[in-house]
Amino acid sequence: MRKLLSIATIVAVVLGLSGCKKDSDFLNVQPTTFLTTDQVFSDPNLALTVLADLYNRQEDITGLDNTSADPGWRTFADFSESFPSENGSSYIVQRTGWPYNQWAIDWPTAYTYIREVNLFLERDSASTQLADADKKRFYAEGRFLRAMYYFELVKRYGGVPLITHSLTLPSKDITTIQFPRAKESDIYDFVISEAEAIKADLPADPATKSRASRAAAVAMECRAALYAGSIAKYGATTPAVSLPGGEVGIAASKSTDYYTKALNAAKEIIAGTDGTYGLYNNGGNLSDNYANLFLDKASIESIYYEDFKTGGKTHSFTTNDQPYSLSDEGGDAGRLDPSLNLVEQYEMLDNTFAPIATVDGTNKPIYYTNLQDVFTGRDARLAGTILLPDGLYKGKKVDIWAGYVLSDGSIFTSDEAGHTKALPGTTTPVQVVGIDGPVNGLELRTQSGFYIRKYIDPAVGSGRRGQGSTVAFIRYRYAEVLLNAAEASFELGHPDDAATYMNQVRARAGLTTPLVAADITFDRIVHERRIELAFEGHILFDMKRWRLAHKVWDGTPTSVTDIKTNLGVAGTHSTQPWGLWPYKVYNPADPATNGKWIFKETKPALATGYNKFLFGNYYSQISNDAIAANPKLIRQPNQ
C-alpha cells in the first residue's frame, strides 16, 4: 500500500511539473521532420538544396540517366539515326508514326514545376536572412530555370499559359486561375527577355558549368531566338501548322528580328564577354579529341551541363551502350547502334559528299584489306561519334563482322555471335561471325554494324550496373553557339560570316579546306548541325523548326538508293535505319581477295516500320484532361 502511494505521488509530481510549462511553450514545438520556409531561406546552403532539386528536375528530350519509364539511351534511339538493339525497344523501328501526345511533358508535372519555381522566387525575394549576393544569384538561377522550362514547353506545345507567380486556389470562382495559352512568340520573347534580365546577376565564370552562368543564359537566349526566327521563316511553308490566335506559329515578319537577337547573343559569347570559352582542341587524333570533348568536364567548350558524380547521381548510358565484347557487365551492352543513314552523311575531307563505297561501277563488291579502309578520308567526327568496326574502346578492338562470304557469293555465318564452325572444305572450327555481331534480331550487340562512341565512358567500372558513369550531359556548348551564329548570319544575308563561324567547327574535325560564302546554303546549315550535334537531342527540334520533319520522316520505306543519294540535301527522307555489315571473303583459290573485306548495306530485319511525322505531330497534344480542367486552352492544329 505504501509502495502504491509513493508511486502515485511521484506520478502526481511529474505530471504537476510538466503541467507548469506555459501553454505557448507547450504548443510551439519545433517540428523535427521538416524545415520551415523561414528556416530554409535563412541559410544559403539550405536554399541551395531547394534550387538543386529544381535543377535536377529540368526537362530534356534526351538524357544520359535512367528513369524507369524512359532509360537514357532510348531517348537517343529514334528518328532512324540509330537502331535500338534491345528486344523490348524494337517498337521504335516497328511503329509507323508517333501518337499526337509524343514528346509532351505531362501537363500537371509541367505546371507543378513552374509553380515550385515561382514559389522559390517569391520566398527567396521575401527572405530577410540571406546575404544580398546569395539572394540575387539564387533569384537569377530560379529565373533561368523557369525560362529554360518554358523554352522546353514552347518547343513541344507552342504557346502555353505564361504563369510567372504562384497561384492560390480561389474559394469561389475557379475561372480566375484558368489562363488561356499565350502566343508562341510570347513564350520565346519571355525566354529571351529573362535571359537578358538575369545575365548580369549570374557569374561570368567558365568553371561554373552545372549551375547557371552568364554564358548559359546567353546561350539559351541564342538558341531560343534562333528557334523563333526559323519558326517564323519556315512556318510559312506549312500554313496548316498554325492557329489563328498565334498560339502556334509566328508571323514571318518577325524572323529578321529574332535572327538578329540570336546573332547578337552568339557574338557576345564568342567575344568572350561572358567568360572565355572556345572549341575543345587538345591536338592529337582529331576523332579522339572530339570524343574527349564529351568526357572532359573541365573542357573550355562546355557551357552548361547536367553533371553526375560517383557517390551522388550516376547514369547507365555506358552500361547500356558499351560494346558487347568489351563490356564491363556481361549481358548489358550495345543498345544504341548508329545507322548507316547518318554515317553516309559524313563528308570527305575535301568537303564533298560521297556514299560509302561498297560496290564499283559494275555493281561488283569492292574488296578492302582492313575493315576501316572503307571509312578513310572522312570527317574526323565520324570516328569520334561512332565506334566503327575494328574501332578501339579501352585500347581494344571491337569485333564487328557479319560472317564469311564464299566464292559463289553465298554467306556463311551463324545466328549466334562469336560462334565457331568449320568453313566449307575444312575441318577446323573457326569463328564465323563477330562477338559484337551483327546478327539480325540478336539484341545487345550491334545490328547496324556500328556502336555509339559519344558519351561512352572509358573509365574502368563505368559500365557496371552498380557503379555507373559520371560523364556529364552537355546542354549548351560553344560549337553549337558557333553554328547558331552561322545560321543566323546566313539567314540575315551574310554567308561570308556564316562561313567564318562554320569553318571553325569544321577545322576542328579535320575539314581544313575552308568553305567560302558561295558554299553556304540552307542545306549546309542543316547538314552541319546534324553531324556536329548528333545524339545531343537536337534533331527533333531542328527538324520541327525548319518544318522539315514531315519531309524527312514522310512515312514511306527507305531504300538503299535513298540513303546513298542526295547526301547533304536538307529534307531527304530517312524513315528506317540501315546498317553496314562487313563480311570476310573466304576464297582460298583467289589469293587476291581471300581474307579481304566486303561491305553490304543491310536493313536490320526488325526495322519493319517507318517514321511518319504528321502535321499534327509538330506540336504535341494538350491532353483532354488538361483541356477539361481549363476550357480556355485551345487544341493544337491538325489533331
Added chain:
Amino acid sequence: MKHSLYILGALVFAAAAGCKKDNYTAPSSMLTGHLLYKTDTIQVERSQVPYQIYQYGFGKVGPLPQTAFAQDGSYSAVLSDGTYKIIVPNGQGPFMWKQTAAGNPDTVTVALKGNQTVDFQVTPYYMIRNASITISGGTVSATCKLEKIITDANAKDVERVSLYINKDQFVSGGDNIAKKDLAAADITDMNNISLSVAVPSITPAQNYVYARIGLKIAGLEDMIFSPLQKISF
C-alpha cells in the same frame, strides 16, 4: 441460425441488386458509314484520317479515344445508345469537312438507337476518275483522270500522282512493295495520266498484287486514292 439466414438472404439480395443497378449495359449499337462525295466513296490511307466522336453530359470534355477511317473510307464504332457528335478535325483528310463560320469543324449529330448507318458527305479537292489498272509482262500499268472538285479560293494544286502495289490489301505510301511517282510538273494532261511500275519478286510467290493510284495534294498530308484493285497474273 435464423439470424444468419436473414443476413445471408440480405447479402444475396444486395449482390443481385448491385449487378443490375450499378452497371451500364455494354455498348451494343453499331454505328457505321462511309465518307462520300455525292455517291462515290472517298478512298484514303488506312488509319491516317481520324474522326472524333463526342458525347456530352458526362462531365469531361474531349473526344472518345482516337479513331480513324479504314482505307475504303468506312468507319464503324460500337456505342451505347445516345446522342453523339462527330467531326473530322481541321486539316485532316484529302477533302473539306463542313466548317462553321468560326472556322471550326461543323458537327454531325447522331441520335443513336440500335444499329445505324450514317454517311458523311464531304467535298474532296480532287477525285481520281476512270482508274484502270492492268498488268502485262510483269509491269503494272495504270491510267486515270483527275477531276478537280474544289475550284474556288480553297483550291489546292496537285503535288504528285503515285501508283502503289502491294502483296496484301493495304496499299498506300507506307504499305507497298513498289511504287511509281509522277510529279505535278510532269503531268501534261490531267485527263490522261498514265503510270507503270514493275512487279518485284515476291516471297513467298503469289500470282496477284493489289494496286491503287494515289493523289498527293499540295499542302495536305492525306492522299486520296482510287478504289482497290486486285490484279492477277
